Amino acid sequence: EVQLVESGGGSVQAGGSLRLSCTASGFTFDESDMGWYRQAPGNECELVSRISSDGSTYYTDSVKGRFTVSRDNAENMVYQQMNSLKPEDTAKYYCAALTTEFKNGGYWLPSWGRCRSVGYWGQGTQVTVSS
Numbered sequence: 001e002v003q004l005v006e007s008g009g010g011s012v013q014a015g016g017s018l019r020l021s022c023t024a025s026g027f028t029f030d031e032s033d034m035g036w037y038r039q040a041p042g043n044e045c046e047l048v049s050r051i052s053s054d055g056s057t058y059y060t061d062s063v064k065g066r067f068t069v070s071r072d073n074a075e076n077m078v079y080q081q082m083n084s085l086k087p088e089d090t091a092k093y094y095c096a097a098l099t100t101e102f103k104n105g106g107y108w109l110p111s112w113g114r115c116r117s118v119g120y121w122g123q124g125t126q127v128t129v130s131s
Helices: 100-104
Strands: 003-007 010-013 018-025 033-039 045-051 057-059 067-072 077-082 091-098 125-130
Touching: 003 091, 018 033, 018 091, 018 125, 033 067, 033 077, 045 067, 045 077, 045 091, 057 067
Parallel strands: 010 125
Antiparallel strands: 003 018, 018 077, 033 045, 033 091, 045 057, 067 077, 091 125
């Protein structure tokens, strides 16, 4: 059974930092692409960052230079370090896995859209940034 469990969310003031963690199990982690999505109230899901199985990364423009995604294949963990947080970063953050079954089917993690549309997702962790 695929499981993704996020942790590390919380409430911080603008300018602060948080580190999100995602513990993965039930699939071949090192062959999977991993992503962090966020959903603010009333919005669809936005792909914030992604780290592919080959280590290449993607960031949405609004977080470039502030967020860093990384992975530990030995521990089946993916992280998102978030610095210089802004009130507009307030959202529920989700860890998503694009496993080989999806990759072989021609799927990819979409940059925007309905949450949970592709891949496996965790339950999310709330991040609240106050001004």
